[in-house]
Amino acid sequence: MANRKIHVKVNGTPMEAEVEPRLLLVHCIRDTFQLTGTHIGCDTSHCGACTVLLDGKPIKSCTFFAIQADGRSITTVEGLEQNGTLHPVQEGFCQEHGLQCGFCTPGMMLTAAAFLKENPKPTEQSIRRAISGNLCRCTGYVNIVKAIQYAAAKLAAGG
């Protein structure tokens, strides 16, 4: 099949690319746009290392074609920090030791950021459910939950 041109907004910046229809969004982000903060951990949408936000909603970019993103907005981990200030979720992960090897962290933080937007006063159980599509092998999740609680408190206090 012929290549197709797509237009997307990545972290607020308009970008375009000629892509094969079969190109996965995660490879488009990593190889074409060269934003390597989005990772690949499983190819079957179980681990969530490839999570990005599509029009604000978390998706697993390893099982999503780049052409499906045509005309839409993508947020990757590189877009969380605004004007030199870390997103409260990023700050929470640093403060609460919510990461170790760092490989699942970008996807985990994007899931958390989208979740907190919809659920500003989350319970521990609702946080755990929200991140259950993102696997972490290092931390045992305790401090990830604390990191998201930290971010929730910070956002509630006005960011």
Add this chain to the structure above:
Amino acid sequence: MAPRTSPEVGGMGHSIKRKEDPRFVRGQGTYVDDIRLPGMIYLDIVRSPFAHATIKKINPSKALSIPGVLAVITGQDLAKYNLHWMPTLMSDTQMVLPVDKVMFQSQEVAAVLATDRYIAADGVEAVEVEYDPLPVVVDPKKALEPGAPILRTDKKDKKDNHIFHWEVGDKSATEKAFAAAKTTIRQDIYIPRIHVASIETPGCVAQFDKVTGKLTVWLTTQAPHAIRTVVALVAGHVGLSEEKIRIIAPDIGGGFGGKVPVYPGYVIAIAASVLTGKPVKWVEDRMENLQADSFARDYHITAELAAEKDGTLTALRIKTIADHGYTDAAANPSKFPAGLFGICTGSYNLKAAHVQVDGAYTNKPPGGIAYRCSFRVTEAAYAIERMVDIMAHELNMDPADFRRKNFIPADSFPYKSALGWEYDSGNYDAALTKAMEKIGYAGLRKEQAEKRTRGELMGIGISSFTEIVGAGPSKHFDILGLKMFDSCEIRVHPTGKAIARFGTKSQGQGHETTYAQIVAEELGIPASHVLVEEGDTDTAPYGLGTYASRSTPTAGAAGAMAARKIRDKARKIAAHLLEAREDDLEWEPGKFFVRGNPGNAKTIQEIALAAYTNHPQGTEAGLEAVSYYDPPNLTFPFGSYICVVDLDKGTGEVKIRRFVAVDDCGNIINPMIVEGQIHGGLTMGMAPALYEEINYDEEGNIQGGSFMDYLLPTAVETPNWETDKTCTPSPHHPLGAKGVGESATVGAPAAIVNAVVDALWHLGVRHIDIPITPAKVWKCLRDHGVSE
């Protein structure tokens, strides 16, 4: 231990925030798959659908006709350079690519090079391979029976599938103890094959420069220096010379033992780069990872334990069949084919023990690597903790009282175990007591008794494990002859800042932070002013790498020793600056002062400047040191874990209600990081206890080769771990530290299984093999007349 340094300096005992995190939370880490080089090509691998088969023909022509496919590499191609086989870390041999037959499902058969990773995958699909299936051996016990098909036909004199026999302990004393014992128990325990499944899969980028002859490999490795030497030894005959080989382990997305071995994909990528002169990237996908990478465990254990009438344990006897797949590619020290399984007398004062392990070849991927544990220590801790628990129940004694009765007493350290280890320090009763208090043990037993009268199933499980880590003293420990020391080089700059390089490699443990804290502790230079580097063999001092909880016991110790060498030189410079005798100077973190006159002092920063601007005549300028630390002994961290489970009679689900972990890893460098290590370790202990298993059907087909079937715990199943600590320093480690990365993985499985069996013991259940899935519990309840 109260910190000796201020929070600003951030030495030992301070929970300073990690230096790694600012880049990771911004997505600015550099993992292997993030490396992109000009002209880079991609490698993908054709894998066998059969577990055992002769390769009749490999036809690459269709693949080669695809635009963008550059080459198809087979075993025959590598055989021209004698690179089709490679040595394993246990001095066995492993195929890089086969020339005549495959030995497990998903084994590498051929490799495709292409301009793009998608085209490489197209090429893999298009390579045609004709196989002739051979009889498959899946069960290691059957593999050792006479008449079993011989798997390693490549070994001329090999007439069976037996790899090694290893034994330790006093056999006749053990037999006597068993003959004299009032109570003996015997239990078959299977510890299934599991996979570390780090979220980042292994991979590499190999770049060979045809002009300079320099090979640079970005590699997902826990042991970059050892890999460099192995590459030089294996490929020296094709012109790769060790001074021109540079291994770079960049950021690593979790290791847990799975990134110690050399995988065939690495070797093929290196060979492909040497042949083409182009940079070659190979990153395996998750299914390749779960189906073909080295595995852990797979121990078929038969354990026996003997006790006197009053419950005093006397002897332990263990026989084990170890399934190593088609090659012994375990990552063990070379003199220890069963790793440190000899720690299986655990925390108990046993007078006699005898252990034997026999390794077997089967048609499975190679293995015997760790799963976040030091060389088979989990197997050992699980076996003894299960047996002690069964014995306590058998004797109708409380499992906590029973353990206390049999612990090695706190006043008998250093303690020589029946299997020959000298435990450095321990206080097992203190850890268990603390765990019992924290969880409210007595109250839980009362609740359990009440619930039982109502037919509710609740269990309490204890695990009072002892670890053995920090390999190790060079007289016993080596890998392929390379002694298992580790190293540190520190350079203090004129402005009082420092760079410290180590022979290990963090995969998430936070070395950039904790190693800086060691330097801060010893020199008083703030940890924020100490840059830590690891993983580049062109710059870091030689070391054996990070696994088996050895970084703090070996490289951490080297850091302290190198810093102390610098302090010795700093004393000379300070004496020169202060016009005092060296003997009259006293040290406190960060400065030397004249005894009795604290105001007459020179800070380490002033001394550093003088080392380059005003050094005493007759001494060398500069302020740097290297230490290669050869530990005098291993370290023996320990802990007591208590787990409370509730069983759902309808579904068989095991619900962990509470889990208290009291760990003792000696003196602590960064409490925040230690706690994080324990959280993660507990989760990786729970995983095989309840969820993870890789098994095979009779044809050798893998039954769980993706995350669809291989269940990693999510945040929903994982409980809110409750941690605490006791502190019994190691007497021989320069910082009194012991290592902690794996304790929880070692200790947790037995606590969970003991809790489940405790909930079911009154029904006549004595043991359930892991993973304890809902289906297993449900079937058990049905068999015992509880569920319909």
